[in-house]
Amino acid sequence: MPNVALQAVSRHFAELKAVDNIDLAVSDGEFVTLLGPSGCGKTTTLRMIAGLEQNDSGSIAIGGRLVSDAATGLFVPPEQRKLGMVFQSYAIWPHMTVFDNVAYPLSVRHVPKREIAQRVTAALRLVEMERYADRPAPALSGGQQQRVAIARALVFEPEVLLLDEPLSNLDARLRTVMGEEFRALQRRLGITTIYVTHDQEEAMALSDRVVVMQRGRIHQVGTPEQVYRRPASRDVAAFFGTPNLIEAIVTASRPISNGEAGNDEHVLAVQGTNWRGQCRAAAAFGEGDKVLVVIRPEDATLIADDAVLADGQLGWRGRIVDGVFRGPRRSLAVQTDVLRFRVECPAMREMPTGDTATIVVDSQNAWAIHA
């Protein structure tokens, strides 16, 4: 049974459809991330789950209990949804101590004092903040405030934990650390979590599943690998990194099984400008269909100009026009007939600009989507 279920949920702000008819089911204990650029409706969706916004249509259920149904006018206020939430600003109440902040969800529910002390201490220990219990909240650093916010969200043992871009106010290093701690904690507690972010790396590193949203709609739901490697649309593909998108026409299509039931793939033979080869796709295509072939820069390798392509490989010839050294990697731009191809390769390799080379891609890593 899904722990959080959204059915045909919409939310309008005047003319703007902030959230447009979305369906989503989050399983018990699952970590799901709503990912998308700002204004895509991810935060609004989260706030509707929280009960901070009311959906104009559709229904929301948490833990099997209907909490909001636009059709019947049912709306359970946020405080009765048994949630924990971490806000982007942390929303640490400045007039309370760390202890009081964390104790709040318990004390407003009239949990006995002794139990509060126990549970708050436990929650603070969980985020390694027990030493700071008596500090006034404003005297904390950003990372500490973040931990307090998490402890507060967890202390009541919520049915669902909601996180609204919780890491966006932290510096890069702390963000990674906090993210990892966070994920470990979530796994340990097995708590259903919905996480909102615009940061794709964060989303992929933390989530069981990623929900890619754009302009109020869900574009794709899948594991991080699925949405990364097998994007459903150009938008989804473009949201993760800067993939190379190459126009082509389908010449043949046949299904193959990758061993998982209901997750069949298709192998397409495609023809592009001055190139041809095979790639994979989520669905069958007809002969003559226009597709875009998605190739991740890190999946491309450069070989000597005159090397011969092996079977199952795609290749383009071009000239290296730009190179940026990034420490572990080197980002190259290769001008081919069809496009300016982005290639990531190990930094150790010397690649002087001006050289010509052949870009080689394993056809398993070439993914076709509707043009």
Next chain:
Amino acid sequence: MGSAALERRSDAVTPDPLMGAGVRPAEARARWARLPYLGRPAGITLLLLLLAFLSLYPMVMLLYGSLHSTPPGIAGTFNLDGYAGLLTVQNLQILANTIGISLIKTVLSMALAILLAWIVARTDTPARGTLEVLITLPFFIPPILTATAWAMLGNAQVGTINLAWRWITGTDSTLVDVYSYGGVIWHMMQYSTPFIFLFVVDAFRAMDPALEESSRMSGATRWQTFWRVTFALMLPVTTSAFILSFIRGMEGFESAVFFGTPVNIKVITTQIYDLITQQAQPDYQGATSFGFAAMALMFLLLVLQSRLLRRRSFTTVTGKGYSPNVIRLGGLRWVTFAICIAFFAATVALPIGQLLLSSFFQFFGFYQLDMLTLDHYRAVWANDEFWTALGNTMLLGVTGATATMVLGGIVAYVTTRTLWFGRRLINLLAWLPWMMPGMVLGIGFLWGFATLPHAIPIYGTLWALLLAYVALGTPVAVRVTSGAYQQIARDLEECSRVHGAGWWQTLGRVLVALAWPAFAVGWVLVFFGIMRELSASILLYSPGTQVLSVVMLKMWTSNRAEDVSVIGLLMVVMVLLFRWIQLRLIKTRISTL
């Protein structure tokens, strides 16, 4: 996917108290907590009804009075004579005069108040805690007393200031004459400066320093930052204070009647006073029409303010924690210190000193050793009416101020932090009483309460006074609290709701808890407003329920001004006590930051 999650969960059987404790308390409470929520329309209706009764009802009585040839209860006809009678050149002059006086005094007070508030809240000026108490003192002194004191200090003939001036300069020129426009404005400023100060000082304190720092980092000078960030962020508070003060200036009576009337300076209120009390047949139609004309004008101001502030965010208290920037002034801090002391000396030390001194002499302003006496203190002490009235006033003040702050806090919440249907109406209703001059509104309450069905036991009881006081105090309460609310980030509130606190709990534990310095200020303002209120009190009190302001009027009119000053001093002591406690509480909070 789902099965994997379940497996993981079964792995995670850690003996963690987090997982062990039950959720029963919430389950048990859920049903009860939902009741008020489902009752939102009912709650709004209730709020609307209450406000309509408190403010609309007396207004409707007055409107009837302005459109009817006779006051309620006497046969007459409906006509527009009251309004037609306003359209004279003299009345237009009076209107212009009133606006001019009020505008000048408000602008001057605003500038002074902002300077003082900045000094107290944001600089390292010595003794600023004490200064804060001292600066606000003049507001709490009954105007009749400071007027008397200033009449003694600043009259052109034998005023103390002029005598000193003549003695110093050796001429017989006159330095000041309080019986003038300047005198009227100066006397008003003594009240409006602390009033505005009280409004803005906490806004200065509750400012996330990052907002200012980022301006400095963007290349703005300290001065530019002050105007374009600090001041701009405080717009809801400052404009509210400005408008409240401006309106109060238009409704000000004591200053004009004391210092204006003798030199033929007329304002709306003195004109209304004349219409009601200074002719054989009180012209209630004319007076109420005048009141409504003034009200229409003030209403325009409110519209202007809401336009100005529309769709802008003034959040300065965020969930990230803050402590205000204190600017180190170096040697300049003694200059700022001197400014505060000068203000205190001019508005408090001079007039109050005069009162204090006078209270030990047989007569005001006659300092002869053989007239030294404690009789006035004895007279007040032995006056049983005074003690009854003090008891009543304290009861009304404490319950009234508390009730007003509760109502004001709710109204402010609904109008500033929700999108509920009807919130604009609620806001308007809460404003109404402020826009009607007190002496007209008092009549509205009298008419309204007296004509209620006899089964409703309000008229002639303390309830009548209490309800009138709540209505009169609500506008201030709403302004003070909504200014504070607007500075609190919405996250802090939403976070509370998500973590299990209901609407009331959130209001109390987060909003009020964060805005409580503003609540405390509002409470004190309302409390002392109640202590001073006369216009409605004298029409609504009954034998046995008389209040301090009525007793003071009795003393005043029976030529016992010295006894009044004893009570005035008592009120000053009370203010000091209140403010001291309040600031101590604030300080304990700030020192923990």
Next chain:
Amino acid sequence: MTPIGRKTFLTLAASYAVARPAAAQDDAEWQKVVDAAKKEGKLTLYTASIGSPYLKAVLQAFEKKYGIRIEAFEARASEVRERVRIEQAAGRFVGDIHHNGQTATWLMQRDGNFQPHGPIPNLKNLDPTYAVDDVRVPSEVNSYGLLINRNLVKPADEPKSWLDILDPKWKGRILSDDTRALGGGSVFFVVMHDTFGKEFHEKYAAQKPIFSRDLAGNERRTARGEFPLYVPFLLSDYNQIRGLPVKPIVPAEGRPYVLFQLSILKNAPHPNAARLFINFYLEPEQQLVFANGGFNPAVKGVVEKAPEDMRALLATKPMGTTVPERQDAMMALAKEIYQ
């Protein structure tokens, strides 16, 4: 005094004269009133005399003598009147006795706020100068004179006549109640107008008097030397400023005055107590309290018992008073003369 007032008074006085032989019967009748009043046990007084220690003394004496508790509502004249009016219009009959100046009572009489007081024994004590009718009973009299600052005005310069204040030497130096407003200023205006004609006021306006509304403060301002002369001075304020360098004067023409009157309010809940109270108020003993306080008593033979300096002020000629019927016209005239 108006012709009507005098006629009414004479009729009433006659009725008592005729009733003389049946005095014993009257006494018995009155005893019934007294008994009924005590049974009522309570009396509510609406008065425009605010904070008066003399009124308070009389009230306490009454409570002590009859054991009837008095609750007093004190407010300014127009406020008392409006309160009575709206209460009666709303069917709330709370007040028993109304005590106010003659202008307000005249208006209220016209509006039907009172009921006749019926026979009251002590009406026979009344000074015939002051009008009485079957509704309004004179209670005490506010009389006006002048006040001078003894330090600033030499004895030779003291005004002896009201006309002396028109002397150019006072120009710009007179503190005055506003002649355009109800109260002392208006009384002064009407009486001077009726005595000396309109020219008096034209000349007085040319003196550029300083009008002030702060009546209580004016005497002190005079005493402090802001002004040498204050016009008109309410004699009943004299006790409060004894000891200051001021001197009250009643000029040769006499004193303008205003009557305070007692009336029984319509549907008074305690009508017998109200009658008993009026009767008590007119006892010479109570009237002396007012005479000592600087009010002219409403009954005969009391002024003579007042202390020497008070007597000198009060035992003077009653010069005239306001006439409610002409009040509006006179105020309009005042506004015309004093721009």
